[in-house]
Amino acid sequence: MDKMTKKRDRLEVIYDFLKIIQNHHNSIKPTPLLRQSNLSSQSFAEYFQEMLSKGFIKQNQDKKGKKYITLTGKGFQFLEKYKLIIGFIDEFEL
Numbered sequence: 852m853d854k855m856t857k858k859r860d861r862l863e864v865i866y867d868f869l870k871i872i873q874n875h876h877n878s879i880k881p882t883p884l885l886r887q888s889n890l891s892s893q894s895f896a897e898y899f900q901e902m903l904s905k906g907f908i909k910q911n912q913d914k915k916g917k918k919y920i921t922l923t924g925k926g927f928q929f930l931e932k933y934k935l936i937i938g939f940i941d942e943f944e945l
Contacts, residue, residue, distance in 0.1 A: 864890070866933045868898055869907060869926050878919050881910075902926070 902908045907926035
């Protein structure tokens with residue numbers, strides 16, 4: 852049971868992280884994302900790297916060199932599938 856709770860918390864963090872980006876018209880700078888994600892700098896860096904390496908997000912630079920983060924197709928897919936899973940859990944009262 853404990854492992855399941857831990858796993859769900861992690862998935863919730865990933866969902867929230869991706870949702871913040873989506874809610875900002877799919878483009879946000881790293882600092883506001885860090886603030887809004889309510890994670891420590893260390894945790895933020897770990898989740899950020901994981902989502903980059905899994906291809907959920909990508910980091911771009913504008914002409915002035917400012918970095919911003921956007922979702923990839925895979926990131927949007929995660930958000931959709933996560934909603935389905937939560938709907939399933941709620942529907943069956945799990």
